[in-house]
Amino acid sequence: MVSAKERRHQQVLEILQETGTATVGEMGTRLGVTEMTIRRDLELLEADGVLKRFHGGAKLDFGSSYEPPFPVREKTNAEQKRLIGQRVASLIDDGDTIILDGGSTGLAVAEYLLDRQLTICPLSLRVAWAFARSTSVKLIIPGGSVRAGELSLSGADTIDYLRGRHFDTYVMTASGLSLKEGFTEWNPEDAAVKKTAMSVADKTITAVDSSKFTRVGFVKICPTQVPAAIVTDGGATSENLEGLRRQSQGVIVAE
Incomplete structure (x- = not known):
């Protein structure tokens, strides 16, 4: 509460x-x-x-190359992120292998996966630690460099680890989403890991709260047409939501 x-x-x-x-x-x-x-x-x-x-x-x-510190993102749209996390979890089948992004939205998704029968590869130490109390989730931790403050895993070792495996679903978060630029990220190394994760998963589900709409980060990840589903909250304008529906494979509004 x-x-x-x-x-x-x-x-x-x-x-x-x-x-x-x-x-x-x-x-x-x-x-x-x-x-x-x-x-x-x-x-x-x-x-x-x-x-x-x-x-x-x-x-x-906020600028296109400036990443707000984690405490900012953790406190912004927290209730909306919880709704998104719950909805994303409902799209995941027990027994699946999952790559789960970091950040505040990734943590929100993790909270609704704690009691599931899943194999999860977290791309953040924060997300990995969230599963410490789970007795049903099997964690596999990739190698890589840990970013100070953010605690995300990135670099050549992380990319090599992902390329050597196959996953059912990648749950991706993003720093920005716009109809013109698609999904974007503040940090180039994180963006490189996201692109690799997309390439080794059967499908990508993107979890973005409405505060990310019209925001454009420094590095492009992918167009809006690529993810199998985009899960967001009801805070975006009807114009943005309709535009996103026209451009994407599917939009789910968590309410």
């Missing part, structure tokens, strides 16, 4: 993602809380490294 404070923190980040910057007064008005409450929230979020405060407000800085 998400606490009122956690939900408010998510809403603060969503406001900043919409506007880039916002004043304490603007955020307080939109969320229906006092400015003092917003100031305390901003202090905590800044301490977590998820935003920068300035006199009277706060901001987030």
Whole structure:
């Protein structure tokens, strides 16, 4: 259960993602809380490294080559990611071999796979650790370099490991999704691993929350037509969803 404070923190980040910057007064008005409450929230979020405060407000800085730190992504659209995770899990059959991406959405998917009979290759130490309490999932950990902070696995060893195996499904996350550029990623090494994972799996299911729509990362992964299914939440505009349906094999809105 998400606490009122956690939900408010998510809403603060969503406001900043919409506007880039916002004043304490603007955020307080939109969320229906006092400015003092917003100031305390901003202090905590800044301490977590998820935003920068300035006199009277706060901001987030996003560019195509800048990857927001994991705490930002973990707190943004958390409830939507849980819905996506649950829906993605329903598309996976027991007994399957799965490549599971890292990041906050990958963690959300992992939570709904803990009690399943699956063989899972996680592409992140965070996701691998999420299965520590599972007694039914068989984990296979690829080699590779671990990115500081992100804890994703990448590099030549990870790619070689994947190329030597075959999987039923790859559950892919992405930093950005646009109708023009398709799926994109902040980090080139992570993008290379994603492309390899797609090539060694029978099908790819992409899990992206609506905050990723119209965002374009530094490196292209694939067009929207490639994944067998795209699972998202209902926060995207109807125009974007309809455009995505026209371009893709299938769109599932988790509600």
